[in-house]
Amino acid sequence: MKTLYRYISLELVKTATTAFFLFLFVILINRASQIAETILGQGVSFLDFFSILLKMLPAFFGIVIPIALIISITMVFLSMESNNEITALKSCGVSIKQISVPVIILGVVASAISFYSTMYLAPKSNVEVKRDIERLVKKKLTMSITPKNFSSNFPGIIFYVEKIFPQKGIIEDFMVSIQKKDKLITIFGKEGNLRTENDTVFLDILNGSAQILNWKKPKDFQFLTFKNYTVELFKFSSEERFNARKYQTLSQLLKEKNVESQTEILKRLCLSLSPLIVGILIFSIAVSLPRGAFGTGISLTLLTIVIYYVLYTFSKRLAFGLKLPEIALLPDILFGALSGLLYYLSIKEKLKIHTGARW
Structure with a gap:
């Protein structure tokens, strides 16, 4: 029996590893094209670009x-x-229940890895x-400004620029x-x-004009022309804050003790249990x-x-909307019940899916 378990486990691990890197590569290519449009050609080195891509990967492990x-x-069975x-x-007396042992073990292992990924690796990756x-924005301030488009790269500030010279940080006709x-x-x-300069963004302007409107005193409207003028645009916070839930690990979420944090925890837990639950369901169907x-x-x-992830997305939004954290577990509850039923029928050899093919 050990030989059988080793054989099935090895086949599952090999196929899963191949599929893992294949899907990761597809996601990487998609993200790379999105990021490349933003930062490449803006004076950002390929090394910085590649570093960001690598740090993004753990966020998709879950x-x-x-x-x-x-x-x-599916493929193996x-x-x-x-x-x-x-x-x-x-015919040799090996039951479906015995054949399923490697699937259950690998499902537990995959769920444990997925749990750690969603609870810790993904938030740290996002941070x-x-x-x-x-850091790149501080180094290359023109990175998020698109020529001949309105760009809001700092709070309360909107740019419209005709020409940009990213290497020098110079903008013209703006x-x-x-x-x-x-x-x-x-x-x-x-x-x-x-x-x-000292975490503060400045804009040095040559040959320009300014219109100043006071909302409380519209009559005090001012129009100025100048040859040289420097304006402070933005000041980066000396203490970086990552308050959004996607930046918080399980330990940080547990400390907050509010409905949103509880929902986020259960949402991640739901996703991390899916390898085991859906894995058993697919095994039952395959055999x-x-x-x-x-x-x-x-x-x-x-x-x-597709059905699982549609239900996962729907239940997540419903849980946040109704402020009922338990709803986030709905996909695992429904799929868990279905998996249990189909698994029971399959090990009793009472489940036969007729497709027109020969048995």
Whole structure:
């Protein structure tokens, strides 16, 4: 029996590992194209670009791990079924329950890894990525400004720029709107230079004009022209704060003791348990399909994944909207009940999925 368990486990691990890196690569390519549009060509080195991509990866482990395991279970057991290995094992007195042992063990292991990823790795990854982007923004202040488009790269500030020279931090033929308390300052300039000094962003302007409107005193409207003018745009906080839930680990969420934090914890817990719950469901389906029903098995697997994640997204939003954290566990409750039922029927060999293929 140990040889059988070792064989099944090895096949599952190999297929899951391949699927894991494949899905991760697809996500990486998608994210790379999005980030490249923003930072490449703005004086940001490829090394910084690659570093951000690598630090983003742990944030996707919680999603990729369940999918990789589910796909591997489908591929391995459909392959065994098509090669009559399942039939041969049954004829030797090996039950479906015994065959399922490696699946359950790997499901528990995958869920544990997914739990650690969603509760700790993903938040830390999000923090590191944000810090790196803030660091790049400080170094290359024109990075988030798009030529011939309105850009809001700092709170209360809107840019419109005709030309940008990212390497030098110079902008030409621009407009900048600055909202400060009761005043709206609109500046037009021929040339400007963005720079940082002691965590403060300054804009040095050459040959420009400014319109200053006091909302409380509209009659005090001012129009100024100047050859040289420096305006303070933004001051970076000396203490970085990451209050959003996606930046908080399990330990930090537990300290807050509010409904939103509880919902976030249960939402992550729901996702981390999916490898075990959905894995058992897919196993039950795979061993109940007739020989040669490979296409049907893949289709059912993909449909199961889609339904789970649609339900996961819906329950997450519903839990936050109604402020009922327990609703976040709805996908695992429903799929857990279905998995338990199908698993029971499959080990009793009472579950037969007819697709028109031969048994």
